[in-house]
Amino acid sequence: PKEVWLQLLHTSSRPLAHAQLQEAASDTTTLNAEYQKIPPNFVDAADLDVPGHMMKDRYKTILPNPESRVILKNPEEELGPSGYINANYIRGYKGAPRAYIATQGPMLHTVGDFWDMVWQERSSIIVMVTKLKENNEKCEPYWPQPRHKTEEVKEEDEDQEGEKNGRRQEEEGEMRQFGRFLMKVKNSQERDGFIITDLEIQLLSERRAVRHYWFSSWPDHHVPECIVSLLRLVEDVEMHRKSLKSPPSSEPITGPVPGSGAVIIHCSAGIGRTGCFVASSIGCQQLRETGQVDILETVCQLRLDRGGMIQTTEQYQFLYATLAQYSLQLQHQQNQNNPEDQVGLQLQNLQLQNNN
Template sequence: MTGSKYGNFDYDLSIRILNMLKGNYPARLKKVLIVTAPIWFKAPFQVLPGSLGGTRAHDHQAWLREACRRMGRTLPPDYFTRGGVGGGLQSGSGAASDTSSLTDDSGSAGTGRGVGGGGGGDWLLDGSVSMTDSVVIASGASGNGSSSRKRSPSIDGGGVSGGSGGNSPSKKRSGDGGSKINDDNNTRSKSMSLAAFAARISAMQREGLVEEFNSKLGPDRGSDRPCDAFRRNRDRNRYADVPCLDASRVRLKGGDSDYVHANWVDGYQQANAYICTQGPLPHTVPDFWSMVWQNNVGVIVMTTRLVEGRRTKCALYWPKSPGESQTYGDVTVTCQSVDDQEDLVTTELTITQRDSCRSVTHLQFTSWPDFGIPHAAGSFLKFLDQVRSVAKERRGPVLVHCSAGIGRTGTFLTVDIAMRRLVDTGEVDLLGTVLKLREQRAGSIQTAEQYVFCHLALLEFAANIGLLPPE
């Protein structure tokens, strides 16, 4: 701030700088420090309420009226007198419900949508990296209202290419730390036929699916569920705001700690079908391989690159050259072969502990950006089909990870589970699948774009196997 002038602090420039940082999160900076303002800066005390050091007398009702005026909404004259702010119903009065008490200029009911932050502040620890915000100034619920929505003629990114096949559901398998009784991964939403699913997507379009994600899913930080081990093991967590739920966490045996940032997740009619985990840190690689050995993992699915945008997303935890061996803790890993294709790198590994030896296939999908979606559903379905063909020949759960183990990992699991249900029953319930998944791996599917992609991928899969017309 030394030597700074008023012209150095243009408002539009500040907004652009903040958007640049936000658009590259997790940012390359771990912290942004707000220091004392220059002498020439004068705080606008007249617009700040007294609780924040200003002089403005805050009137909440006046604030609501002004907000509605700016949004082009009108309030009924008795809005603040019938049951308090918010317009509670009076018994027997015949008053309109809350949903009709706030109207736009056209007279249609305005709808509100709130997305809560989930109380993740307890996990933003000093020196830790936040998955969703490396620059944190303030957090809280946000909402927006909309009375109408213009629909585009097609869903963005809906190009169809490639193909994939499906396998029938496997037998149920139980394991420690996971669900003991597994249902069909169907929870608080209704399943529907494939035809109804396709018609619903056509009617809702991308905007409608985004709104559904924001209103019914939104951010999930797992704050209402126990995460004690996660809090006790700060140095073993890649991100401070991606919790590991106690109820479903994978527990290690025989070491100084039983903690690894990983959760058991049920598949379709199969308990503990997957292990979802974060990309290992350099000092947690031995724990990662102990988990692989202990749970007889035969397939590792990696949906991230080691470095993305000059930021490390995952430590190198396996030997990459044929014939190379590395020892991690008490597990020795040897690379047998590498098959490097356009979007997929398949590495055959052998892992040895004492006198026992096992085979593990490592499949890395390389064209999936963080917080984003694959460039085409076809390449993703081809990758998923390859994972299935390998997994059906191996025992044990499939281990899936990206960087945090929730965004790309959650998308992979959601599509896989939905495809298996579709083949088995002819029905679809993507929303219920995500809700069930989040009960075991908090935060699964991070963005609305990933939620939309699940719908597109399932439609393309259905067309590929002849359940829908190609168009």
């Protein structure tokens, strides 16, 4: 019965200190059993009272939980069924409301809805954890591509029309329209495993800054090859998020202003890789602040907000492995007598973050 598994999602817990986490991460049999007991909390189409929503769903069985779904409130144009977008607000560390938004990869006809959501929620960070194509389309290109991405996009879409290719190859600074919005690439940089693109997005006379992270080395239903790259992405996003909440400067504002809304994360369906990223981010915060982590409770919390978060046993095991690795790094850092002697970008980033 639904009441029973909802109770399970609300009460399941397994807090682990550093040493316990290392042990748990290596016990894949127990992790598999633990994962199988977590109710998925998928949404039945009958429970989603939004006529015509199917045309805006990338996958007909992956639907947003009604209680936490994002509703678009755009008075300027007809948005179709009830301002519908396949997206949910997701609680963060310590249950912070609307810390994240988990959503599907935009489709050709929902790109405008996606940017309406970014604008409405005053989001300044988008994290994309999928390729554009993996055998078939996983996500429509919905943002202006920086110049150095041209070749990769060409390779991914070589079987599509040249005209479609052409519109994806943007010169930095060139304005492009997506939905109601004008946007341009302000800056882009490649990191180990992901690309950061700083965008300026404009509606009428208002301009805002949005940072787009693209982690493309994560295959659907599977796990990325490198834990370190994912941890660097989690760190970078968290540091940027904190920088947006810093006290306002007395200097006059001349450029586009970033908002402090939810961090938007998407893969293709918006539950597997997206769930792993959010759970990793929350788990890292738990370890930093309390010295322990409760992965089971975190995944249950995610599934209460959006059904099916963390799609496979493999992803669940990877989540444990990722946080076990982060735990080791934290302990190593704490054991360093002289922070100046730290080596490796990972530990330097952690030190900077803790000093902020």
